[in-house]
Amino acid sequence: MKKPDLPSKVCPVCQRAFTWRKKWARNWxxxxxxxxxxxxxxxxxxxxTR
Structure with missing residues (x-):
């Protein structure tokens, strides 16, 4: 799987998008x-805030 094809989510705290990581494979x-x-x-x- 290529990086642009990885699933992503938005963090409810900082509102930033983050993508799938291998360490989260079991519990994404x-x-x-x-x-x-x-x-x-x-x-x-x-x-x-930043």
Whole structure:
């Protein structure tokens, strides 16, 4: 599979698109956040600003 053909999702915390990674192969349907940082900030009121 080529990189442009990989599935992607949008992180609900930072609103960035992130693509499939091999380490997520077994549980891609359960992956919701792009990083551990966003997973830790999921309970925050406002999204991460940059």
């Amino acid at each position: 349907d359960d992956v919701k956040y792009c990083s551990k940082r966003c997973s830790g900030q999921r309970n925050m009121q406002s999204p991460v």
